[in-house]
Amino acid sequence: MTRLPSSTYVLSVCQAMNLTAAVVSVSVAALAGERIAPSPGWATLPYGVQFAIVAILTYPGALFMRQFGRKAGFLLGATMLIAAGCVGFVSVEHASFVGLVTSHSLLGAYVAFANFYRFAAVDNLSMELRPRGVSLVVAGGVLAALIGPWLSIGLGSAEGYAPFALCYASFVGIGMVTMALITVWRPIPAIPVKAASDLMVVRQQMTAPIAIAIFASASAYMIMNLLMVQASLVMDSMHMSFDASTLAIQGHVLAMFLPSFVTGLIVVRLGFRFTLCGGFILLMAATLLALIGIGSFGNMLSGLILLGVGWNLSYIGGGALLAKYLTDQNRHRMQGINDSVIAICATVGAFSPALLQTLIGWKNTNIACFLICAIGLILAWRGTRRAALG
Structure with a gap:
């Protein structure tokens, strides 16, 4: 079996740094905000602004890298992460809420660039290696x-620091490690190709497989965020211990990323059709567990694990399908559109759980998610039957 180039492994470690910063951010943002916000209702504003900045800057970030190159974009993103750490540390130490919002805005700018690591891994990579390249980079989430x-x-x-101040300071170290990795990273050289005509470029834009790839990744991300966050609220209402709910979420996160070591091989062996359909079926199974009953820890844990694995297959399968149909002429534009849609859907998934829990409850939320997955399953089955590798 052909080996992946060393540049792919460098990007996998960069992705691990990206997701480490994300985990730290989601762990402390609301708590830090609650300490220094003008009122409790503003506690989640910094984290909300972070998501909004990701959605706003993702497409411009893709255009920036098209003009100046991947390395320039990733180095700019790492600089933003270092700045976010410095501003966040000072803001928490001096109880500046405006500064905290600024820190998360800078963090969002970093994420807007870092989310393209998985696509940079397949730039100029042979077609048969692209699914494995996307999969390996996403696998950085395990670390x-x-x-x-x-x-x-x-x-x-x-001791000696304001609560959570050093958590923000850790972004400086993560950013410096990322900058060092990107400095030594060597992209795969492009193979010269004949320039396409303007008409050909237009025809190579939004095709059915590309649209299905975007839908698969974005819908899976929205459903995963929505049900993961709402599950935490449900477990709290069931008076589960903090340790138990934390164990369930950790199991979910590991289920999201551990399969990445083999998902690329699954795409190669089974194809896009069965990978995406398998992802949506697992997501549907997770919602069905919630409909059967939520009376036990085992039920919640099983549902969250299915949710994580289903997300993995749908998200990586969608990314690999997108990579197959992109060309040098349209890759930056389509990757920008893809990740902008994902960012918007992830934002919806992150901010709607409490509202949906109040308005329609856990079971009805899962019914809605089941229907979205059913649509995805039909689209994946009918729209990817001709999407074969090679």
Whole structure:
């Protein structure tokens, strides 16, 4: 079997740094905001602004890298992460809420660039290696699932510093490691090709497989965020212990990223059709467990694990399908559109759980998610039957 180039492994570690920062951020943002916000209702504003900045800057970030190159974009993103750490540390130490919002805005700018690591891994890569390249980069989340909570717990209440100040300071170290990795990273050289005509470029834009790839990744991300966050609220209402709910979420996060080591091979062996359909079926199974009953920890844990694995297959399968149909002429534009849609859907998934829990409850939320997955399953089955590797 052909080996992946060393540049792919560098990007996998960069992705681990990206997701480590994300785990630390989600762990402390609301708690830090609650301490220094003008009122409790503003506590989640910094994290909300972070998501909004990701959605706003993702497409411009893709255009920036088209003009100046991947390396320039990733180095700019790492600089933003370092700045976010410095501003966040000072803001928490001096109880500046405006500064905290600024820190998360800078963090969002970093994420807008870092989300393209998985696509940079397949630039100029042979077609048969692209699914494995996307999969390996996403697998960096396994390291993040182990390091992120350790950093948050270990630095959250360090003596001599304001609570969570050192958590933000850790972004400086993560950013410096990322900058060093990107500095030594060597993209795969492009193979010269004949320039396409303007008409050909237009025809190579939004095709059915590309639309299905975007829908698969974005809908899976929205459903995963929505049900993961709402599950935390449900477990709290069931008076489960913090340790038990934390174990369930950790199991979910590991289920999201551990399969990445083999998902690329699954795409190669089974194809896009069965990978995407398998992802949507697992997501549907997760919602069905919730409809059967929520009376036990085992039920919640099983549902969250199915949710994580289903997300993995749908998200990586969608990314690999997108990579197959992109060309040098349209890749930056389509990758920008893809990740902008994902960012918007992830934002909806992150901010709607409490509202949906109040308005329609856990079971009805799962019914709605089941219907979205059913649509995805039909689209994947009918729209990818001709999408074969090679």
